[in-house]
Amino acid sequence: MNTVLKEENNDLVMYFEGRLDTASAPETEKAVAPLKESSGRDIILDCSKLDYISSAGLRIFLSILKSAKPKGDHVYIRGISDSIRAVFAMTGFVNLFEFK
């Protein structure tokens, strides 16, 4: 699992590549820490190269959303594959996030 954090048009964009599962979750959790500390900027989770997301990955995405919402920041999920979108739908989380 690779993650890259970039600033694009004043947004924070985190690129995910590979499988976000139980094994890669601890490392990813550390990588997303700057997203939780940021304020006043929208966050984009770019999933164009994300092959798989497990419950551990969903929890990481939810924790990012939970820290952004009270600050009035938006969290967008971008470039999500159909299979991962289906995971969001079947768990009922599809309406929590904004998709690009």
Added chain:
Amino acid sequence: MESPLKLDPHGESLMQQFREMLPTLKLLEQEAYEQLHRVLDEQDIYVTAFEHRIKSEHSLAGKLELKGAKYKSIHDITDLVGLRVITFYTDEVDKVAAIAKRIFDIDWKESVDKRKLHQLNSFGYNSLHYICRLKTGGPRFELQMRTALQHVWSTIEHDIGYKNDVKIPNEFIRQFNRLAGMLELIDDEFSRLRLVLTDYRRQVQSLVKNGHLNEVPLSADTFRSYLELHPFDRLNRRIAAVNQAEIYTVSLVPFLSLLESFGLKTLGDVQDFIDNNSDDAYQLALSHLAITDIDILSSSAALQYLCMVYVLKHGDGRDGLKSIFDKINGESDANGMLADLMLEQAGTQPFIQKKL
């Protein structure tokens, strides 16, 4: 600093006393504000504004120039420190006043309820002014209490110079008073409406609590009351048990428009919708989740699966499923893909087979 207005020696003397008092006044301003603010918070009285200030030298000079002779000492001027609480409703003005009476000593000789000063056939400036002193003593200060509309009236009155020396023609005074009367009526109507709505909410909560759901129309307010009964918990727990999943709580209110679009008119209809579709919703969720190892679910999962079952049973197929995702997640072409996926997985469900 020299005041810009020309004062007589008595006025200048009072101004000097004021300057010497400033440190005391600053402490008083802060202490009075904090004491009242604390109790308003404790009593859950939400005010639209809570202002506090020390009178400016310019404003004091204007007052001294006009009627300086009236004051023997600076302590005779009671509004050097001023607090102003602006409430939403008229009855909240009385509540703030009651709190002020409890936490401050009120100088009743100087305090004015301008709401009661008007003749029966006149309208105008409505505001409650108390001249107060901290229980621990010290200089007096003024506390103004008024509603937002009273504040609007007062500010406009000040702005257009109603109190100036220029004589305003009767025609304009009459127009101004007509507007004041209208604001007073609106203030009373807002308070009355709030009472009616509070009463209505209590009635609805009682009907919901006692299970008379068919008598309760479906609305944002009633749906919220209904959600306090946790009507979707049982199905959520059943679905979560498939993978021993944790349930992540989210708001279900965004689903209200979806339920209304199904033609559900009362909470009784919503309860029937749950009772009639829960088993099928569970089976549909099972078909999706049992083949995964996902162990976290949104608390909206039960309601979402109920909605999917409902549209499929009513023959709305792919379009119906897409409209669910469009309504809860915003319109998007990707929702069509989700609808296709859900439709494909639902195809094997007994409730679909029965329809074929």
